[in-house]
């Protein structure tokens with residue numbers, strides 16, 4: 617896929633993996649709409665990326681993915697400013713099983729909202745030009761993270777959603793391809809104080825076991841994997857990137 621001139625909307629773009637995706641897309645000549653709940657950091661990041669890659673190529677939209685009207689406005693603003701939309705990356709996520717209803721609302725319902733909006737604005741059956749949806753899940757979908765059962769469940773669900781919408785039936789109907797990228801342990805701010813993010817502080821031993829054999833990778837590594845899967849990923853495909861290795865397709 618030639619990314620030059622393409623427009624991508626990325627959620628959770630102010631930090632971590634979403635920020636790495638955004639910078640990698642800019643390096644490849646795309647324009648980015650950075651969507652994040654955190655407007656202070658988001659505006660600052662947009663200024664920095666704009667100074668580096670051209671101000672006309674970067675937009676920040678304050679957007680909470682749990683709020684459908686706000687999310688819809690971010691799509692409208694992106695299309696108003698860039699005049700097109702080609703790629704939607706549902707990446708915003710949290711890991712906190714203590715606040716599991718919010719976790720489900722961000723990690724699963726947020727991806728569903730982003731997917732429905734992507735079809736509405738890019739679907740050929742709705743007057744759009746077609747495009748690509750990329751969802752971020754986690755390797756926890758294939759190897760359950762025992763310390764965070766509810767976080768794990770949201771990742772299973774996102775993979776299921778992507779595989780179903782990724783079927784050729786939906787591609788024929790809408791011209792929209794769907795992929796999912798599942799990183800393993802990545803060095804970001806997702807964990808701030810692990811004891812407070814587990815349902816019970818007793819699960820800390822399980823957290824240590826979950827991560828025992830994992831090599832932490834950088835978010836930049838995951839950003840590069842995104843470009844690779846955008847280039848060669850078939851609709852409905854599931855990609856794992858972990859331990860700093862090249863992305864590989866997961867075939868069940």
Ligand SMILES: NC(=O)C1=CN([C@@H]2O[C@H](COP(=O)(O)OP(=O)(O)OC[C@H]3O[C@@H](n4cnc5c(N)ncnc54)[C@H](O)[C@@H]3O)[C@@H](O)[C@H]2O)C=CC1
Nearest residue numbers: 628631632633653680681708709754799801802804805806
């Ligand atoms: N860090 C890791 O080891 C892994 C992360 N992931 C997934 O990658 C995605 C990104 O996570 P990281 O970059 O690690 O986290 P992060 O905490 O570094 O960044 C997440 C970003 O999402 C934003 N955000 C949070 N709630 C939001 C909401 N309601 N609406 C809009 N934006 C919101 C935050 O403000 C932040 O900028 C998540 O879906 C996470 O589950 C998957 C596997 C491993």
Ligand SMILES: CCCCCC(=O)/C=C/C=C\C/C=C\C/C=C\CCCC(=O)O
Nearest residue numbers: 754756800801802803804806807826827
């Ligand atoms: C093994 C399952 C991998 C799934 C990863 C995932 O979805 C969520 C990971 C959450 C947090 C990663 C954040 C930071 C990583 C940095 C250091 C980890 C140190 C591990 C430890 O011993 O505490």
